[in-house]
Amino acid sequence: MKMDKIGFIGAGSMAEAMVAGLIKGKVFTSGQIIVANRSNSTRLHEFSQKYGVETTHDKQKLVKDASIIVLAMKPKDVKAGLDGVQHLIDKQVIVSVLAGISIDTIENILGKEAAIVRAMPNTSAAILKSATAIAGSKNVTPNQMNRCKTLFEAIGICKIVEEKQLDAVTGLSGSGPAYIYYLVEAMEKAAVDVGLDPFVARDLIVQTLLGASEMIAVSDKHPSQLRKEVTSPNGTTEAGISILKERQVEDAVISCIRRATERSEELKSMFSEELISYKK
Ligand SMILES: NC(=O)C1=CN([C@@H]2O[C@H](COP(=O)(O)OP(=O)(O)OC[C@H]3O[C@@H](n4cnc5c(N)ncnc54)[C@H](OP(=O)(O)O)[C@@H]3O)[C@@H](O)[C@H]2O)C=CC1
Numbered sequence: 001m002k003m004d005k006i007g008f009i010g011a012g013s014m015a016e017a018m019v020a021g022l023i024k025g026k027v028f029t030s031g032q033i034i035v036a037n038r039s040n041s042t043r044l045h046e047f048s049q050k051y052g053v054e055t056t057h058d059k060q061k062l063v064k065d066a067s068i069i070v071l072a073m074k075p076k077d078v079k080a081g082l083d084g085v086q087h088l089i090d091k092q093v094i095v096s097v098l099a100g101i102s103i104d105t106i107e108n109i110l111g112k113e114a115a116i117v118r119a120m121p122n123t124s125a126a127i128l129k130s131a132t133a134i135a136g137s138k139n140v141t142p143n144q145m146n147r148c149k150t151l152f153e154a155i156g157i158c159k160i161v162e163e164k165q166l167d168a169v170t171g172l173s174g175s176g177p178a179y180i181y182y183l184v185e186a187m188e189k190a191a192v193d194v195g196l197d198p199f200v201a202r203d204l205i206v207q208t209l210l211g212a213s214e215m216i217a218v219s220d221k222h223p224s225q226l227r228k229e230v231t232s233p234n235g236t237t238e239a240g241i242s243i244l245k246e247r248q249v250e251d252a253v254i255s256c257i258r259r260a261t262e263r264s265e266e267l268k269s270m271f272s273e274e275l276i277s278y279k280k
């Protein structure tokens with residue numbers, strides 16, 4: 001598939017995960033990718049060394065050269081990130097991966113309506129395993145939406161949702177990898193505590209996670225049934241799970257995802273209140 005250039009404004013972890021994934025997935029060649037940040041030249045040097053992509057501090061050049069512009073700065077930096085390029089946005093599709101920043105807010109900053117696709121991927125994009133959801137503004141054509149879906153499908157799976165559901169997606173799968181890493185950190189501590197070599201434990205934990213994920217993915221059975229199949233009456237699993245229940249881990253997980261979802265909603269209102277609507 002022949003595609004134009006894609007430009008990233010922001011060169012952090014999410015931009016890197018996407019760049020790595022897009023090159024690995026052969027969606028874009030290195031020569032079709034431009035990356036810009038605010039000031040960190042060492043970071044841009046790293047990008048060009050590692051991925052062979054073009055890098056620049058000149059956002060205007062990036063916006064003129066790219067047909068897809070990915071906003072990949074922190075939510076608080078979106079206004080500064082688009083400063084000075086608003087007038088150059090015309091036919092490009094803007095893909096925003098910013099948590100909690102609405103299409104309305106981006107249009108307010110631009111001072112006009114635009115073809116904006118809000119996306120919530122996760123850092124597993126780097127290994128082509130992102131769980132992404134996208135929502136488009138009313139100016140996005142079906143063709144542009146499909147193109148963005150194809151782009152995210154090349155780095156994992158991609159679901160189309162309504163924009164209002166993106167806060168929940170952020171709380172669930174955008175932040176999700178961190179929850180799993182947190183669990184693994186705890187499992188690693190526990191493994192040493194019960195007398196295992198940390199390197200042996202790491203391999204066992206990773207394979208356990210891979211195996212369990214694959215079982216959920218390929219099996220027709222509900223996770224609760226799969227769990228039952230591990231749990232022998234009066235056995236070790238039952239003993240372990242009884243502690244998770246006693247410590248109300250299920251409640252903790254539900255509260256964790258609710259709080260992350262709420263935080264995405266909070267970010268949205270913080271930033272939309274800050275901006276004066278051009279529509280008013
Ligand atoms: N990390 C994750 O797992 C996920 C993150 N996201 C979203 O992705 C976005 C980026 O997150 P992350 O990659 O973790 O952030 P990082 O802090 O790692 O990177 C932010 C980048 O934005 C650049 N930047 C800041 N201000 C400007 C500006 N005015 N012009 C150009 N570039 C600028 C910074 O450049 P410099 O270093 O020079 O200041 C830096 O390269 C966030 O909005 C987040 O909500 C979405 C899904 C998952």
Ligand SMILES: O=C(O)[C@@H]1CCC=N1
Pocket residue numbers: 099170174175
């Ligand atoms: O923590 C955050 O705000 C971002 C959004 C999803 C993952 N990281």
